[in-house]
Amino acid sequence: MAISLSVVLLLAIVMVVLIRGGSLKAGPAVVAVLFGFFLASTGMAPAINRFLNSIAQTLNQITF
Template identity: 60%
Template sequence: MAVSVSVAVVLALILVLMIRSKSIKGGPAIVAILFGFFLASTDIAPSVNRFMNSIGDTISQIHF
C-alpha cells in the first residue's frame, strides 16, 4: 500500500510539472488520469500492482 501511494504521489507531481512546463496540455492530462482510473477497475489491475511491487522490491534491494 505504501509503495502505491508513493508512486501515485510521484506520478501526480510529474504530471503537474508537465502541465506547468507546457510539455502536456490539460486535455491529454485529463485523458491520462481517466485512463489510469479506469485501468484500475479492470482485471489487469492486480497484474499491474504485482509488476510495480516487484519493481519496488528490486529497487529497494539495490545498495549504493
C-alpha cells in the same frame, strides 16, 4: 499501500510539472488520469500491481 500512495504522489507531481512547463496540455492529462482510473478497475489491475511491487522490491534490494 505506502508504495502505491508514494507512486501516485510522484506521478501527480510529474504531471503538474509537465502541465506547468507546457510539455503536457490539460486535455491529454485528464485523458491519462481517466485511463489510469478505469484501468484500475479491470482484470489487469492485480497483474500491474504485482509488477510494480516487484520493481519496487528490486529497487529496494539494490545497494549503492
